[in-house]
Amino acid sequence: MNALNNNTTHSCARPPDNTNNSHTMRLHLIAGYIEQIYLVEYPDKLLLLDGCSYNDVPHVLDFVENTLCRPRQDLKLVTVSHLHPDHAGGAHRLRRLVGCQIASLNKSGQWYQGASGLAMYSIDSVLAWYVAYRQRKPLKPLLYCPYLFPDYQLNDGDSLPGFTDWQVLDTHGHTDRDMSLWHPATGQVYVGDVLIKLRHKYVSPFPMYFVKHYYQSLQRIRALKPKYVLMAHGGRQAISDAEWDSILQNAPAQRRTVADTIKHKLLWRPKPKNEAG
Numbered sequence: 330m331n332a333l334n335n336n337t338t339h340s341c342a343r344p345p346d347n348t349n350n351s352h353t354m355r356l357h358l359i360a361g362y363i364e365q366i367y368l369v370e371y372p373d374k375l376l377l378l379d380g381c382s383y384n385d386v387p388h389v390l391d392f393v394e395n396t397l398c399r400p401r402q403d404l405k406l407v408t409v410s411h412l413h414p415d416h417a418g419g420a421h422r423l424r425r426l427v428g429c430q431i432a433s434l435n436k437s438g439q440w441y442q443g444a445s446g447l448a449m450y451s452i453d454s455v456l457a458w459y460v461a462y463r464q465r466k467p468l469k470p471l472l473y474c475p476y477l478f479p480d481y482q483l484n485d486g487d488s489l490p491g492f493t494d495w496q497v498l499d500t501h502g503h504t505d506r507d508m509s510l511w512h513p514a515t516g517q518v519y520v521g522d523v524l525i526k527l528r529h530k531y532v533s534p535f536p537m538y539f540v541k542h543y544y545q546s547l548q549r550i551r552a553l554k555p556k557y558v559l560m561a562h563g564g565r566q567a568i569s570d571a572e573w574d575s576i577l578q579n580a581p582a583q584r585r586t587v588a589d590t591i592k593h594k595l596l597w598r599p600k601p602k603n604e605a606g
């Protein structure tokens with residue numbers, strides 16, 4: 330795993346390979362705007378495991394050209410785990426600049442569909458900026474086309490086009506279209522936002538739309554017995570059995586959305602004094 334920065338404008342000092350991956354594949358971790366970005370390098374091509382934020386795109390291309398010393402056109406495929414700003418925001422921009430293709434899970438319609446979708450997209454963008462503010466990052470452009478037009482819509486069990494060593498998993502719950510990617514040869518699974526590590530604790534993402542499916546998704550990832558779980562927020566982690574037990578025990582029992590939270594706050598009334606206690 331290589332923690333890297335983008336101050337690499339005049340030399341091609343490739344990072345040392347300490348990933349213990351197969352000799353045909355190297356995994357690079359790039360610090361994104363508010364998330365971690367995983368770039369997979371092969372001798373003849375590159376794969377980006379998620380669509381990153383809109384403003385991460387120059388940073389990713391700089392890494393490809395000035396750290397890996399490769400042409401940007403080597404980036405052949407960008408997968409989009411789900412439609413949130415730090416996972417889908419850079420996908421169309423990368424395709425426009427590089428000519429790569431985009432793959433996502435096969436779900437009908439758009440996640441940010443119609444007027445309510447546009448409202449949700451606005452809220453999610455503000456939440457992403459809030460995360461940046463909390464991380465003491467400068468406010469940068471995040472807005473992108475809320476409708477995704479992928480080249481490939483993949484089903485559970487499919488292999489990634491051109492990268493057949495990666496297998497698609499439908500792990501929805503956080504949204505209706507969360508896609509995880511399993512790499513059996515190295516025992517690594519990229520989970521997007523399905524699981525998050527905050528400081529020393531694993532937590533479920535917010536919002537949470539499909540509680541039952543989310544729990545099944547967690548069980549499914551655990552059943553893979555991954556050597557490493559690659560998270561967009563929390564890095565590359567080896568998760569112990571005891572930690573998995575705790576993650577499953579603490580999985581949310583009820584859906585949690587911005588609308589539900591507002592409704593809950595508005596409907597909340599303090600108990601009359603004679604009912605207290």
Ligand SMILES: [Zn+2]
Pocket residue numbers: 411413503522534
């Ligand atoms: Zn998300």
